Amino acid sequence: MLGFVPDHSLVLSTFTRQGGPFLGPTIRVDLPDDNDDRRELVDQLGNVMARNDVVSATIVVVCGGNADPPDLPHSELIDMVTEKFAHLDVRLTHAAWVPSIELGGIWWCYQCDDCAGRIHDPGTSTIAAVHAVEGMVTFASRDEMRDVLAPDDEDRVAHRAQLLAAYAEGMDEDASSLRAEVTATVEFAASHPALPELDDEQIARLSIALSNQQVRDHCLTLCVTGNPSGAERLWTVLTRTVPTPERAVPATLLGLCAYLRGSAVLASMALEIALDSEPDLRLALLLRTCIDRGTPPDEVLGMVETSAGMASNDSREEV
Template sequence: MTTRGRIGDDGQDERERVVISSPEEMIASVPAMLGFPPPPGSVVLVGGRMSDGGNAPVMRVDVPGLQDEDTIAPTEGELFGEPGLDGPDGESGLVGGIDPGPAQSLAEFCAREGVRSVHLIVVREDCIDGHLAAQRAMDAAAAFDYWLGLAGTEVVNAFGVEEFAAGAPWVDLFGMVRGIQLDPDATHLAAVYAFQGRSVAASRSDIDRLYLTRDPDARDSDGGDTDAAAMAGTSELVARHDSAAACLGTGERVDDDELAVIGRGLLSIDVRDEVYRNLAQRTLTDDDGRRLLWWALARRRPPKERSVALLLLGAAAYFAGSGVHANAALSAAVTADGTNSLARLMLNGLIEGIAPERLRQVAAA
């Protein structure tokens, strides 16, 4: 697989290639791929081949019934459900203890996006040595294999894990193989993502809280030299934005008056779009001053300016393929300012599964 990079002078995408050659490394890389370790009750799809030759995305869903302790094995018809039959309110009903809805939804996405193959990881407590738990994990894997197969997507293999940790066991749900996980913090992918500034949180809710947090002394109304933003042109405001980012990137401070000018400047669509286009051409790295600047604006400035900063942080996460961070940032942007139409548009695109590369190529043009 490859990680997101920047678009070079020749118009080609420059990315570092990361080779994952064993189940141990693939499983250990999942927390870095998602941005957090998936909890029990999850099924993770690690994308393989796409019809266009590219890399398929990594996706996670909660599966109702996966954590249950039923003692009666479902029949095949109960486990897989009937194609085209939905439960109340148009949702797939819970059948045989496993809800086929998540598998159906991901199968539809894979068919639409041309995902040719995937690897499954089922997260279930006690699934390594517990008979009933192992059976439930195998039931979930079989349901996903069934629906993905109908969509033309091959499930290459399916693994069961109880947690993501160094030395934790994994089991092949379609075979008899077992193994021991590598350290999730020590994989090649984790190192690359850490360099790009993509940290791993303890949980999904921690990521959501990260983008909702503001400083105790954050401004709810304008202050500082905001007239300077009104008087400056687009190129000057973009230059001031970039200069402030460069200062923060080298450890210098940017005072609140300058943050006010930059925040007000980003309310100009022309300024925002130029900063957004520059981001698409050169995505963020770990110590990138733009990231520090947008975090400062998001935590300190009034709601409309905070919303634009969160939009840019969300776009950076989206371009990098971090759907969880993108969703959290863009949702927070819409919460801060319901009129932020670009944030809402990007959030809808994320939900609908628009590929990051497709969005980034358009934004960089």
């Protein structure tokens, strides 16, 4: 569910009352080092539980160390989380510690000294099968996931920057033709399981298209209806291949797609790139705030649909 194998992490799976019981947010956070950090983390988790109407949760702590029940690593943190959840009427169904996520590894329970077991093959779970059918990749680590968004070769990116400057001076196409080009590329990406391969001229033209406000508004629709998987593939390619600061827009759109399908980790990575490229980009700042507050994806979807609808009406009025 995270999209990568966690390490030195607290992983929290939740169930909500919505459609009840329904799998809610799956959260991964770095393990805190001191009491102040623990309290801050517990408060943040509590806010997410409240905003998402969570009724029960399961915790897995992944970090090195030795098992000597009841003295497991980070027991104090688990005690603080348990107390917080009880105050919120959230049932902690299980809390376990494991040194690493690997086949045959032994896990131990924080709640019962005699409770332990071995990890089954994560690659054969039902969720893993669903992800495989949907073309989703599970990375070996968070760093490996981040590498997917690493920029292209510096010389190639510089060449695209030159193309962008040249196209920007001579391009006078209207928004409708630019929207059509982006939509066609998304549809092509949706029909192919791998990331689309685009030449430098295509990348430059698509980047110019995304600089148009009407096209960006149209892209919000592409993220939530029609071919969101194709849109996410295209935004991923453009995030890697477009120069700064233009890469901020596809990175933001990638963050939106990822968050709406439940991948807050990838969304956060994409938004970090977007805000590094353009710190004042309003949509990126809004999405960053939503993630930090634990806003449910359904609420974000509603905001995006409203915004896209308003933009569509404005566009028709202009025509």
